[in-house]
Amino acid sequence: MIIALGVVAGLAVVGAVLVLVGNNPVADIVHPSARPVPEFAFKITRSEPIPTDPKTKTQQLKGSAESAGDDAAGILDAFYTQAFLDPANWEDGNYDDAWDSFDEAAAAAAQEQLAGLTAGTTAGDTFEDIQPGRSVLRSETLFDADGKPMTISATVTFKATATKKAGGSTIIVSEANFFLQQVGGEWKIISFQVDRADVERAPKPPASPSGSAS
Amino acid sequence: MRRRAVFAVAAVTAWTLGSAFGSVGTTTVASAQSFMEIGLAHADYVPKLDGSRPIFILALGSDSRPGTPVDRGLSDSIHIIGINLAKDKVSILGFPRDSFVEIPGRGTGKINNAMAYGGPELTIQTVEQLTGIRFDYYVVTGFVGVEQAIDDIGGLTIDVPFPMQDPYSRSDFEPGVQTLNGHDTLAFARDRHSLLSGDFGRSENQGRAMLAALAQLRKEFAKDPARLLTWVGAGMRNVQTNMSLEEVMRLAFTALSVNPKHVLNMVVPGGTATVGGLSIVTLDPNAKVLYDDLGDDAIVSKKNIPPSPTADQA
Numbered sequence: 349m350i351i352a353l354g355v356v357a358g359l360a361v362v363g364a365v366l367v368l369v370g371n372n373p374v375a376d377i378v379h380p381s382a383r384p385v386p387e388f389a390f391k392i393t394r395s396e397p398i399p400t401d402p403k404t405k406t407q408q409l410k411g412s413a414e415s416a417g418d419d420a421a422g423i424l425d426a427f428y429t430q431a432f433l434d435p436a437n438w439e440d441g442n443y444d445d446a447w448d449s450f451d452e453a454a455a456a457a458a459q460e461q462l463a464g465l466t467a468g469t470t471a472g473d474t475f476e477d478i479q480p481g482r483s484v485l486r487s488e489t490l491f492d493a494d495g496k497p498m499t500i501s502a503t504v505t506f507k508a509t510a511t512k513k514a515g516g517s518t519i520i521v522s523e524a525n526f527f528l529q530q531v532g533g534e535w536k537i538i539s540f541q542v543d544r545a546d547v548e549r550a551p552k553p554p555a556s557p558s559g560s561a562s
Numbered sequence: 563m564r565r566r567a568v569f570a571v572a573a574v575t576a577w578t579l580g581s582a583f584g585s586v587g588t589t590t591v592a593s594a595q596s597f598m599e600i601g602l603a604h605a606d607y608v609p610k611l612d613g614s615r616p617i618f619i620l621a622l623g624s625d626s627r628p629g630t631p632v633d634r635g636l637s638d639s640i641h642i643i644g645i646n647l648a649k650d651k652v653s654i655l656g657f658p659r660d661s662f663v664e665i666p667g668r669g670t671g672k673i674n675n676a677m678a679y680g681g682p683e684l685t686i687q688t689v690e691q692l693t694g695i696r697f698d699y700y701v702v703t704g705f706v707g708v709e710q711a712i713d714d715i716g717g718l719t720i721d722v723p724f725p726m727q728d729p730y731s732r733s734d735f736e737p738g739v740q741t742l743n744g745h746d747t748l749a750f751a752r753d754r755h756s757l758l759s760g761d762f763g764r765s766e767n768q769g770r771a772m773l774a775a776l777a778q779l780r781k782e783f784a785k786d787p788a789r790l791l792t793w794v795g796a797g798m799r800n801v802q803t804n805m806s807l808e809e810v811m812r813l814a815f816t817a818l819s820v821n822p823k824h825v826l827n828m829v830v831p832g833g834t835a836t837v838g839g840l841s842i843v844t845l846d847p848n849a850k851v852l853y854d855d856l857g858d859d860a861i862v863s864k865k866n867i868p869p870s871p872t873a874d875q876a
Contacts, residue, residue, distance in 0.1 A: 398795035399799065400795055461607075464603040465605045488788050493807075503788050513665075526785070527790075529811075539607055541605075544602060544603040
């Protein structure tokens with residue numbers, strides 16, 4: 349108990365010193381990663397199976413296709429969180445964690461195309477906050493002759509509002525398709541087609557003086 | 563790897579504004595704020611096959627009717643598809659079905675008999691022996707398979723090169739670009755009576771259908787990449803092949819990078835003759851130069867490209 353009190357007191361002293369000696373001590377000691385990561389999940393609008401066995405009815409694979417769609421959504425929830433929403437990433441312009449869900453070749457290609465796939469390397473200079481909007485995902489899953497899911501196509505529309513430090517905001521719009529396959533027992537993104545169509549919204553003009561009450 | 567990244571600034575359309583604006587849940591009315599621009603960017607990656615060695619596929623169309631195994635009918639459509647992965651170029655070389663050739667273990671006969679005698683394997687041996695080209699894969703389909711596959715992808719848009727009317731195949735087409743259903747695509751591919759060059763022209767038309775499919779796949783993928791799975795599913799449900807589904811997916815991705823303008827559609831030249839009452843095709847002995855050229859890298863040099871059998875008709 350005494351030790352715990354000592355540690356707390358010590359930390360308080362160190363904190364106070366930092367606050368007193370720095371020009372902007374609070375900003376210096378609060379690391380960007382300390383900011384909360386917004387919760388995000390795609391809304392799944394459709395999960396369709398595509399059989400390759402002529403004797404298999406689509407309906408037989410419906411449940412497996414929904415499960416595969418859920419798997420894809422989980423992976424893309426994580427990717428979009430890393431690429432757009434996690435302040436620890438966009439404030440530093442570093443998205444190294446985002447490529448865990450890509451296979452090796454796709455990850456290498458993705459890292460050369462950050463402008464289309466992430467909030468960008470200068471997002472930390474531009475934005476003060478990024479919050480997700482309503483985002484949707486539909487999936488089609490190709491099944492092999494044994495009814496095992498082999499390739500998932502996930503087509504998404506991701507939207508988020510990025511509030512600018514200078515005022516105004518950017519509505520981030522990512523229209524994308526990802527193909528996922530099992531690599532080493534895990535679903536990985538093996539192909540992507542991403543189009544960004546971000547909308548710039550100018551700052552709200554100051555309210556005009558209201559007239560006298562009638 | 564195909565990759566491009568484009569940045570641009572464009573005027574905001576009312577539609578885009580409406581969808582982007584409304585869906586993020588803001589309540590601001592358009593007049594209260596100004597919407598300046600749209601930032602456009604693109605990123606893509608497609609895992610195409612690469613390698614210095616070309617891939618050769620033997621594509622066979624069977625005349626088998628329902629009840630007969632598709633791989634034991636007469637292969638009335640025979641095409642070599644050579645893919646040069648390094649240069650994203652493809653060559654299609656068709657053989658008239660009546661080509662009189664040596665069939666291993668069966669003596670001399672019409673090339674389309676090989677599949678009825680010994681399945682796709684014997685046809686592969688026959689064509690390999692004839693051309694010296696070694697095949698990586700084969701694909702076989704039949705009448706029902708073609709019809710169903712085309713219907714499953716929603717039809718095939720094809721430029722019919724000349725008028726075609728034939729009660730046997732039920733073709734009835736005016737020239738021009740049109741979208742055919744499965745039945746009509748099959749009629750287009752089967753018709754030889756409307757063609758001045760008969761089976762030679764028919765083989766070229768079958769190549770035209772393959773080219774149309776490639777062009778359509780690329781177009782549909784550009785609009786909605788998920789369509790690739792629709793196409794692969796439709797194909798796999800309606801063909802027999804020694805390719806695994808993984809290999810088919812890889813080839814499908816690879817096909818996306820092949821511009822149809824870089825595909826040669828050729829037919830082995832030859833003439834017609836009669837042997838023992840049989841109407842046959844005698845292949846041009848000089849075609850060996852064509853086979854060697856194709857087998858080298860799946861690209862045929864200009865001097866070895868045979869004339870189009872429908873050049874006089876198109």
